Amino acid sequence: MDAICEKIRSEILNISHKSGHGHIPTSFSIVEMLVAVYQTMNHDPKRPNMPDRDLFVLSKGHASLGFYCSLAAHGYFNFEDVYAFGAFDSNFGCHPDRTKVPGAEASTGSLGHGIGLAVGMALGARIGNSGKKRQVYTLIGDGESNEGSVWEAIMVATNLKLDNFTVLYDNNNSQGRCLPIPNPAERFAAFGCQAIEVDGHDLAAVKRALTVSTDRPRVVVCNTVKGYGCKTLSDNVYEWHRRAPKPDELNMLLGELHAGNV
Template structure:
């Protein structure tokens, strides 16, 4: 596995702090997508000073429960003050446990219910094609989310339209080992006629290379990730930590693990 960059470590620190302060947070799933989010924001055309820039590319977090990870990344790229992360999940905060596009700069689609963002992404990619626009769309789905039939409906539509301006990133963190597993996602994407790549989901450079690689049709990137990547305590106890905020002593311990990663 690639070494964690200082930038991504800082994002994970902010996730832990925000979860501790707010008492909320899906930390392991947020940790598994940090490099994927950074790779997306490193390769898409966007402008944190002008979130609604008309020429921007679009990123959609279809697995909306990783919102804390998205907020921490958006803060790191300049969309939000990092200090605001501490308000996560509180009554008057802009930062809910699932993202709201009408509140958070940089959030393009309000998600939360699984299997929705990907379909909206297909519609946006089609819109850009109709408009003969060079804009691109990247959406990030989870392996648990891939249990939803609407994910595969959307993939079929995108592949049938050969939407080569759309990339679907799968956070393959094996969260569904507990129920309905998808043991061979790359084979499934290929069977759905996608241009399919497999990468280490914590290797920033490999992810970026996969994202910029031209495709003939809709591109699927299966990112092999670790839930809770960076903190062995999280990675080895994903069910206990699925949706949990660390106590002060736990935070200290997790921070130490993160520094050692």
């Protein structure tokens, strides 16, 4: 595991423990995806409103803790700032508020919304612009993709041939229990996207996928494991879906993380 990803996961555990909040397994599954985006996109953490920046929208807003820790790891603020996660009057809620979190381009939480917003942002970057366009990235979940609005947005994006629009699909099989989406790469390709399937925990592979040239919307299907990094989490995703670790559990999970016991 890359050092930055291990650091982010350890802070997710620490902050969840301190705050009593957090969807840890789903935050763990997207860490490499987030790091890949922030190591690829044009952004400046010291100028989060830089006019020509690329944009990232976390559509699966319940993974906010992973998002905040990734922003902190890339210099938007300190990890300590996030210790008030979910607390009254905190800037860091259990779902992101764009007006409170530097680097958050959209307030999300109800599933199936961020992707449509991101399509609008990508379209806006194209209007009146024949030159280099800003890139717009959004991260959606497989559970979120039960929502019809996800597929509406994909249809619109492909019809508009938005070549500056990238979806990172967290294929962590969270809907295996309910309404699974088999062969997602085939589905996105059938909708007209450039679909690339990678190991979502291989940071280099995700970054390579984000830079493959395309003339259409790009979907990077990232095969991931909920709770990746701690075997206790990945073996017990339902129990840990929304739960904060107690002191002894924190030490156990940090031990697993640092031992590389994924």
